[in-house]
Amino acid sequence: MYRRDKMFMVVIIGTSGAGKTTLAEFLKNQLANTAHVAYDNIKSFVSQFKEVYSHKQTSVNVTYAMTKEYFKNNISVIVDKNMTNEEVDKYKEIAEKYCVDFFLYRVEIHEDIRKERITKRAYNENKPIPSQETLDKFSETYNKNIHQSNTTFDSGVLSIEQMANFILKDLGVLKD
Helix, strand or coil: CEECCCCEEEEEECCCCCCHHHHHHHHHHHECCEEEEEHHHHHCCCCCCCCCHHHHHHHHHHHHHHHHHHHHCCCEEEEEECCCHHHHHHHHHHHHHCCCEEEEEEEECCHHHHHHHHHHHHHHCCCCCCCHHHHHHHHHHHHHCCCCCCEEEECCCCCHHHHHHHHHHHHCCEEC
C-alpha cells in the first residue's frame, strides 16, 4: 500500500470502454486513505436511470458532494468519468477550495478495442449492448471536451499497472 502525506484528487477522463474505472479501482487499492468516486456507480442509484438532464446532473452533483465530504474528512479522491471541460474545471475548483493537489489524466483507446470492451462488459453485466448511435454519442461528447492540461494514456498499448505506476510516480507516494 502506498501513502501520500498531502491529500490529492486524481481525475481520470476518457470515453466509455477506455479503462477509466479499471484504472481508478486499481489505484484506489494501491493508495491508503483514498476513495473512488465513480459516476457510473452513482447514476445506478437512480432507478430506471435515463440519459436525461435531470438524472445526469443530479448524479454529477452527488459526485461533487461526495468529493467534498471525503476532503472534509481528510480522504483523497479518485474520480473517473467521461466529463465535460466544465466538469473538469468544477473538480479543479473543489481541489483548490480544499487545498489538495489536482492531477488530471486522459485514457484513450482505439475504436475497435473500445467497442469490443463495451460489448463484453454489457454481456458480463447482462445489460443490453449499446447501439452504434450511443457509442458514437459518447465519442462525440468526449472529442468535444478534450481537456488540454493532462497526460494521455493509450490503454490499448499500456497495461493498467503501467498507467498506475506513472500516476503513482506523479503523486510521489511512499511505500508503507
